[in-house]
Amino acid sequence: MYRTHTCGELRMDSQGITVTLAGWVQRKRELGGMTFVDLRDRYGITQLVGNENSTPEVKESLRKIGREFVIQASGTVRERSSKNPNLPTGDVEIELLTLNVLSPSEVPPFTIEDESDGGDDIRMKYRYLDLRRAPVRNNLILRADMAHAIRSFLKEHKFIETETPVLMKSTPEGARDFVVPSRMNPGQFYALPQSPQLFKQLLMVAGFDRYYQIVKCFRDEDLRADRQPEFTQVDCEMSYVEQEDVLKLFEAMTKHLFLSVKGLTLSDFPRMTYREAAESYGSDKPDIRFDMKLTDLTATVKGYGFKVFDEAEYVGGICASGAAEYTRKQLDELTEWVKRPQIGAKGLVYIKYNADGTLKSSVDKFYSEEALRNIAALMRAEPGALMLILSGAKKHTLEALGTLRIEMGNRLGLRDKTTFKPLWVIDFPLLEWDDETQRFYAMHHPFTAPKPEDVPLLDTAPGDVRANAYDLVINGVEIGGGSVRIFQSALQSKMFSLLGFTPEAAEAQFGFLLSAFRYGAPPHAGIALGFDRLVSMFAGLDSIRDVIAFPKNNAGRDVMNDAPSSISDGQLKELNIAVTIE
Numbered sequence: 215m216y217r218t219h220t221c222g223e224l225r226m227d228s229q230g231i232t233v234t235l236a237g238w239v240q241r242k243r244e245l246g247g248m249t250f251v252d253l254r255d256r257y258g259i260t261q262l263v264g265n266e267n268s269t270p271e272v273k274e275s276l277r278k279i280g281r282e283f284v285i286q287a288s289g290t291v292r293e294r295s296s297k298n299p300n301l302p303t304g305d306v307e308i309e310l311l312t313l314n315v316l317s318p319s320e321v322p323p324f325t326i327e328d329e330s331d332g333g334d335d336i337r338m339k340y341r342y343l344d345l346r347r348a349p350v351r352n353n354l355i356l357r358a359d360m361a362h363a364i365r366s367f368l369k370e371h372k373f374i375e376t377e378t379p380v381l382m383k384s385t386p387e388g389a390r391d392f393v394v395p396s397r398m399n400p401g402q403f404y405a406l407p408q409s410p411q412l413f414k415q416l417l418m419v420a421g422f423d424r425y426y427q428i429v430k431c432f433r434d435e436d437l438r439a440d441r442q443p444e445f446t447q448v449d450c451e452m453s454y455v456e457q458e459d460v461l462k463l464f465e466a467m468t469k470h471l472f473l474s475v476k477g478l479t480l481s482d483f484p485r486m487t488y489r490e491a492a493e494s495y496g497s498d499k500p501d502i503r504f505d506m507k508l509t510d511l512t513a514t515v516k517g518y519g520f521k522v523f524d525e526a527e528y529v530g531g532i533c534a535s536g537a538a539e540y541t542r543k544q545l546d547e548l549t550e551w552v553k554r555p556q557i558g559a560k561g562l563v564y565i566k567y568n569a570d571g572t573l574k575s576s577v578d579k580f581y582s583e584e585a586l587r588n589i590a591a592l593m594r595a596e597p598g599a600l601m602l603i604l605s606g607a608k609k610h611t612l613e614a615l616g617t618l619r620i621e622m623g624n625r626l627g628l629r630d631k632t633t634f635k636p637l638w639v640i641d642f643p644l645l646e647w648d649d650e651t652q653r654f655y656a657m658h659h660p661f662t663a664p665k666p667e668d669v670p671l672l673d674t675a676p677g678d679v680r681a682n683a684y685d686l687v688i689n690g691v692e693i694g695g696g697s698v699r700i701f702q703s704a705l706q707s708k709m710f711s712l713l714g715f716t717p718e719a720a721e722a723q724f725g726f727l728l729s730a731f732r733y734g735a736p737p738h739a740g741i742a743l744g745f746d747r748l749v750s751m752f753a754g755l756d757s758i759r760d761v762i763a764f765p766k767n768n769a770g771r772d773v774m775n776d777a778p779s780s781i782s783d784g785q786l787k788e789l790n791i792a793v794t795i796e
């Protein structure tokens with residue numbers, strides 16, 4: 215038997231008993247004639263102690279061992295003379311009787327403690343060492359607990375967990391596919407799933423009624439803090455349901471998770487149309503932890519001789535309470551910030567509503583005090599507020615204001631990570647026009663159903679058709695999305711043609727779905743939640759990397775095992791792939 219107890223288990227009530235522990239040496243300290251060792255395993259840290267009375271073997275082993283050695287130690291549990299209130303085991307220590315080195319260690323490249331001295335890159339290269347650190351491991355334990363809670367909730371609601379293929383045919387979710395060459399079918403490729411969308415719909419045709427899977431998906435996109443080339447979705451589909459049923463069930467699941475994992479009771483999730491989200495928050499994933507809504511000022515500010523506003527399609531502003539004290543320097547810096555290419559505003563107009571009730575703006579030349587007061591009234595500004603105004607093309611300006619709103623929320627400390635404000639964003643447009651390619655794209659995906667009352671518009675004004683599509687948004691993060699599906703082959707064919715597929719191309723790519731729909735497809739709808747994002751939100755992190763055991767870096771590389779890597783000419787030949795890299 216390697217151990218009688220773990221390193222997180224012993225307390226005062228075990229005083230006097232003899233125990234055996236095994237684990238890693240986190241630290242060794244020598245003090246007078248005594249040697250103290252912090253022994254660590256997944257469960258905690260227990261202090262071992264050797265002294266003048268220890269056996270020569272123990273003394274010799276104590277001399278030999280260093281950080282991260284794996285050892286097995288036995289001894290007597292006794293009360294510590296100086297207790298450590300920060301450790302659950304901090305009242306006791308083990309007086310060593312024997313000490314075996316099970317596995318030596320080289321000096322680790324960074325300190326393996328809650329606070330490490332290792333930078334990001336080195337910790338990623340030695341991820342297995344980083345995972346020994348409690349904060350990193352705790353994120354993964356949280357992940358496991360959440361997966362477990364989801365599985366039990368969905369099982370209780372009669373969902374059947376079903377695996378779908380990883381080697382499959384491309385599903386258009388709007389991103390680039392990762393592809394895998396087929397040796398047995400020269401010149402042909404599988405695609406890795408961007409999502410199991412088509413399979414889950416086929417499972418509904420197959421009568422499964424309720425499907426789910428906690429599943430890896432792959433999208434070859436540019437990476438950001440909340441994106442990885444492979445990520446995990448909680449993917450679900452249900453038959454004989456309407457949008458309302460899906461929202462209810464997944465709202466219940468989300469509440470269940472918050473309650474069972476975080477002990478938080480959430481109130482009902484508000485619903486907001488896509489349009490309202492865009493116009494009031496400048497975003498389709500509004501952070502509703504704070505107010506600071508956008509105000510449309512277009513009609514109010516025109517006609518004062520200020521050309522920038524007079525010529526703008528849209529003028530809008532946000533009102534940041536308590537920011538009137540912003541200095542010239544801060545305002546200049548904010549102006550530079552909105553001018554960055556990522557936001558692309560031409561400039562920033564401000565109006566300060568000073569605490570003494572006076573108004574001061576960057577456009578005093580054009581606007582009288584009264585005119586400024588009108589704007590302030592429209593924005594419901596109070597003394598002490600700073601109004602920030604942007605103008606330009608409507609869509610772009612709304613987005614820029616939305617980004618500025620989030621920035622001001624951060625600067626003013628309004629985005630508290632321990633508060634959670636979920637909402638449903640609904641009524642997304644079905645289609646999105648792309649100027650560059652001069653065609654419509656499906657905003658969600660091509661299997662999403664239009665709102666029944668908007669179906670006639672498909673022929674006359676396709677850009678105005680709203681979809682029965684919904685997103686779950688929490689604290690400004692899109693946690694999931696889904697839709698009611700088209701289940702009639704005629705409507706599905708029409709959708710493909712709107713998206714620019716010829717009937718032949720649609721048949722070639724989705725023939726199996728269209729044919730399945732000819733054999734009795736039930737009405738169905740579904741959703742997929744981004745599991746990594748959900749876990750990182752629960753963990754209070756900004757990046758999903760720390761909730762993934764072996765993540766990739768921003769260049770899509772696994773720096774630990776150095777993937778991707780080249781393969782041998784022999785392999786390439788076998789796969790019928792000729793590569794010329796210039």
Ligand code: ASP
Pocket residue numbers: 387408409410411447450695696697740741742
């Ligand atoms: N397949 C969609 C996605 O991955 C989700 C859904 O429509 O259920 O975003």
